[in-house]
Amino acid sequence: xxxxxxxxxxxxxxxxxxxACGGSAASPSASTVALTGEIAMDGSSxxxxxxxxxxxxxxxxxxxxxxxxxxxxxxxxFKKFCAGETDASNASRPIKTSDKPGPxxxxxxxxxxxxxxxxxxxxxxxxxxxxxxxxxxxxxxxKENTFVDCLTTDELKAIWDLGSVVETWADVRAGWPAEKxxxxxxxxxxxxxxxxxxxxxxxxKRSRSDFTQSEDDNVLVTGIxxxxxxxxxxxxxxxxxxxxxxxAVEVDGGEGCAAPSAEAANDGTYSPLGRPLxxxxxxxxxxxxxxxxxxxxxxxxxxxxxxxxxxxxxxxxDEASVKAKLEAALK
Amino acid sequence: xxxxxxxxxxxxxALFGLLAFLAIFASLxxxxxxxxxxxARGGSxxxxxxxxxxxxxxxxxAGILPALVGTLWVTTLVAIMTFPIGxxxxxxxxEYAGRGRWSRLLRINISNLAGVPSIVYGIFGLALFVxxxxxxxxVFAAALTLSLLILPVVIISSMEAIRAVPPSQREAxxxxxxxxxxxxxxxxLPAAAPGILTGIVLAVGRAVGETAPLILIGAVxxxxxxxxNPFEDKYTVLPIQIFNWAGRPQAAFQEISAAAILVLLVLxxxxxxxxxxxxxxxxxxxxx
Numbered sequence: 001x002x003x004x005x006x007x008x009x010x011x012x013x014x015x016x017x018x019x020a021c022g023g024s025a026a027s028p029s030a031s032t033v034a035l036t037g038e039i040a041m042d043g044s045s046x047x048x049x050x051x052x053x054x055x056x057x058x059x060x061x062x063x064x065x066x067x068x069x070x071x072x073x074x075x076x077x078f079k080k081f082c083a084g085e086t087d088a089s090n091a092s093r094p095i096k097t098s099d100k101p102g103p104x105x106x107x108x109x110x111x112x113x114x115x116x117x118x119x120x121x122x123x124x125x126x127x128x129x130x131x132x133x134x135x136x137x138x139x140x141x142x143k144e145n146t147f148v149d150c151l152t153t154d155e156l157k158a159i160w161d162l163g164s165v166v167e168t169w170a171d172v173r174a175g176w177p178a179e180k181x182x183x184x185x186x187x188x189x190x191x192x193x194x195x196x197x198x199x200x201x202x203x204x205k206r207s208r209s210d211f212t213q214s215e216d217d218n219v220l221v222t223g224i225x226x227x228x229x230x231x232x233x234x235x236x237x238x239x240x241x242x243x244x245x246x247x248a249v250e251v252d253g254g255e256g257c258a259a260p261s262a263e264a265a266n267d268g269t270y271s272p273l274g275r276p277l278x279x280x281x282x283x284x285x286x287x288x289x290x291x292x293x294x295x296x297x298x299x300x301x302x303x304x305x306x307x308x309x310x311x312x313x314x315x316x317x318d319e320a321s322v323k324a325k326l327e328a329a330l331k
Numbered sequence: 332x333x334x335x336x337x338x339x340x341x342x343x344x345a346l347f348g349l350l351a352f353l354a355i356f357a358s359l360x361x362x363x364x365x366x367x368x369x370x371a372r373g374g375s376x377x378x379x380x381x382x383x384x385x386x387x388x389x390x391x392x393a394g395i396l397p398a399l400v401g402t403l404w405v406t407t408l409v410a411i412m413t414f415p416i417g418x419x420x421x422x423x424x425x426e427y428a429g430r431g432r433w434s435r436l437l438r439i440n441i442s443n444l445a446g447v448p449s450i451v452y453g454i455f456g457l458a459l460f461v462x463x464x465x466x467x468x469x470v471f472a473a474a475l476t477l478s479l480l481i482l483p484v485v486i487i488s489s490m491e492a493i494r495a496v497p498p499s500q501r502e503a504x505x506x507x508x509x510x511x512x513x514x515x516x517x518x519x520l521p522a523a524a525p526g527i528l529t530g531i532v533l534a535v536g537r538a539v540g541e542t543a544p545l546i547l548i549g550a551v552x553x554x555x556x557x558x559x560n561p562f563e564d565k566y567t568v569l570p571i572q573i574f575n576w577a578g579r580p581q582a583a584f585q586e587i588s589a590a591a592i593l594v595l596l597v598l599x600x601x602x603x604x605x606x607x608x609x610x611x612x613x614x615x616x617x618x619x
Contacts, residue, residue: 040468040565042549049579052553053388059555068565069553071575072546080549085468216578218585241580309388310580 036064037290043070043077043090046191046235047277049309050133051090054298057305061297065290074191075116078280081127082120087285088295091278092191094129095120126283128329131322132298133306133313136236136260137196137273138248140220144228147176150250150257153200153272159183159231161201164208169229177229183211184220184232196233199272221246233273236260237310262307266315277311283329292330299323369596373589381590385555386572390583393576395591400557401470401550401566402539402598408474408561409481409538410531416478417485417534418527422515424486425493438490445483452480453544461548468549470561473568476548477541481534488530492523525610532606536599542570569595 041051048071055067072080074091081089095116102111120127139156141148147169155173159166159181169176186193188205198204214220217234224230225245239248239260250257253271258264265274279298285291299322303313314322384394424441428434456476466472496519504514520527551565552575558564569591576588 038565040551042551045575045578048552048575049388052386055553056387056555066556066565067553068551070546070549070551072549076547083462085549217580218578235580237580241582305388 033289034064035062035290035293037066037288039065039067039088039285039291039294040086041067041069041088041090041279042072042080042086043088043280044074044092044191044277045071046074046092046135047090047132047279050277050302050306050311051279053305053309054294054301057301058294058297062290062293065294067294073189078116078120081280081282082116082123082125084123084125087282087291089127089280091280092135092275093195094278095127095280127280128283128286128325130279130281130295130299130326131276131314131318132279132302133277133311134265135275135277135311136265136270137192137233137275138236138239138260139251139273140224140232140234140239140246140248142224142226142228142230143245143247145230145247148231148249150252152252153254156200156251157202160185160197160207162206162208179229182223182227182230183208184223184230185211185213186217186220186234187213187215190215192234195275196273235310236312240310262312263315265312266318274312277306281326281329286330295326299326366596369589369592372586373591373593376587376590377593381587382594386553390581390587393584393587395569395572395594397554397557398567398569398572398591399594401554402568402570402595404470404558404561404566405474405477405568406535406539406602408471409477410535412474412478413482413485413534414531417482417531418489418520420482420486421489421493421527422519425490426511426515426519441483441486445487449480449541450543450547452476453547455479456544456548466562468551468565469563470558470566472548473545473550473566474561476544477538480541480544481538484534484537485531488534489523489527492526492530493519495526496522521613521616524613528606528610528613532602536602539595539599539602540570542568542574545571569598 039055041055048069051069055069059065059067069090070077071090074089074093077086077089077091078095080086097115097117099107099115099118100113101107102109102113104111114122139151151172158164159172160183166172166181168178168180170178172181185196185207193207194204197207201207211232212220212223214223217238220232220234221238221242224232225242236248239246248260250259251270251273252258253273255269255271258269258271260270260273264270268274279295281291281295286295299319303319307313313319380392381394382399383396384392385397386395387393424434424438428437453476456472456479460466460472460475461468466475500518500522501514504518509517545568550571551567552571554565554567556564558566573588573591573595576584576591579585579588
């Protein structure tokens with residue numbers, strides 16, 4: 001805790017310095033005054049552990065502030081955020097920005113299906129997008145599987161695409177055993193499913209459906225660990241925690257095989273399955289001193305805390321740029 | 332009757348008895364397996380600290396205090412709201428409404444409502460209570476939503492209980508010159524009370540276990556303070572905390588998830604115990 005406190009005061013000092021340089025009248029960070037108030041966050045269940053960890057530490061340092069975090073999903077979170085019910089929204093994908101034409105087929109008319117960004121705009125809710133961590137989607141096999149080291153995205157697509165004819169490992173690559181692949185994946189309501197299908201199969205939710213689905217990743221771990229010929233995908237944290245049962249294979253997105261390491265996820269070599277995790281903060285809420293302090297604290301500690309809960313922390317360059325983005329918004 | 336048919340009848344009789352036994356055996360085995368699993372995984376995590384702490388990213392420090400208090404608040408409010416409304420609606424439908432086309436339509440609709448998925452009540456509660464009435468993400472909005480969810484069940488089971496009271500009881504009351512209200516109050520309700528109570532406890536039990544509609548109407552998950560004012564405070568409930576912990580990658584979280592399940596089970600057990608005791612007391616006065 002001492003180190004986080006120290007970091008917080010460094011952040012406050014940095015903020016003062018920036019404010020002074022900018023010559024603006026921004027109120028100084030209230031580290032000297034006891035902060036009070038409430039901060040409400042909702043959104044992605046994937047980002048939830050990070051937000052929870054930050055909220056916990058922030059409340060320890062600022063007992064007067066009540067931070068609440070809910071997890072109604074990325075989409076559910078944006079609905080509440082754009083209705084002005086929350087101060088910040090956690091998201092495992094960027095906010096949707098393109099409106100779809102409604103039943104009349106003409107864009108720009110009243111019956112359009114409005115995107116999340118448009119709804120926020122219509123409600124006069126301005127926001128900034130803060131990248132806080134990276135979640136690598138791991139392609140997972142059992143520990144007992146000795147023949148798969150790396151899969152290309154084309155092979156993954158052949159296995160998982162809608163109407164796939166792949167039945168056995170031999171169908172994927174010549175020389176692999178002619179044994180049936182037991183497939184495991186997240187359910188269709190999951191953001192992981194959306195992300196994987198879009199990146200691998202080219203369209204959100206486009207996927208074969210004859211695989212064992214579960215919203216609970218721990219069920220997937222159990223399923224895959226029990227079968228030498230199983231294959232599945234889910235967040236890297238579940239592989240790390242179950243390293244005695246399952247392992248992540250390398251993925252080749254066209255530029256060579258890459259393991260889902262912190263470095264590869266950060267510099268983009270673990271492509272395309274490294275996904276950024278975001279927090280969207282309301283600009284209006286950032287005007288409140290406790291919210292500004294919370295997000296400074298968030299970015300100060302996100303690398304350490306997101307690593308602790310099983311995600312990949314931002315590299316130095318990304319951390320610096322997201323901090324600069326916040327400070328610019330706070331001016 | 333020939334001896335052959337007697338043997339067949341005896342075999343059929345024994346067979347049915349066995350089937351019925353297997354049915355109860357299967358449900359009991361499942362329950363016992365669940366209990367053993369939960370106790371084995373979570374039993375050691377249930378200590379005083381578990382009841383007095385807020386959720387934390389460190390499983391050993393995490394506790395259920397806000398969730399437990401949230402669940403107690405919501406359950407109490409739901410029981411207080413559904414009891415009078417549900418019973419009054421049942422009395423109306425059974426004793427006052429008659430058997431016309433309208434009352435039949437009402438009955439069918441109430442039965443249908445009992446089968447509506449809970450998430451639909453969540454969507455409705457979000458639109459009506461949280462947004463339109465401006466109650467916000469509070470304990471009270473949650474209690475109202477869950478009350479709507481279980482009201483059909485309360486009404487239907489109360490109606491069944493009222494219908495089970497023999498007509499002679501009503502007629503006896505009328506014969507003594509009672510008005511309809513006096514008959515309901517002095518004869519009908521005391522006789523139907525045990526059945527009504529069972530229905531309410533089962534329905535409230537369902538409300539205690541609901542997760543999906545509450546996530547939708549904005550129950551939070553990480554909250555370190557205990558809700559004091561149901562009209563203003565944010566809240567979480569035990570099933571949401573269990574759901575969140577069960578899905579975490581770290582095994583230690585699954586242990587405290589099992590511990591929270593254990594607490595929820597004990598809570599349900601206590602709720603049922605109260606009902607059993609009340610029912611036994613109320614039944615004592617019934618004689619027919």
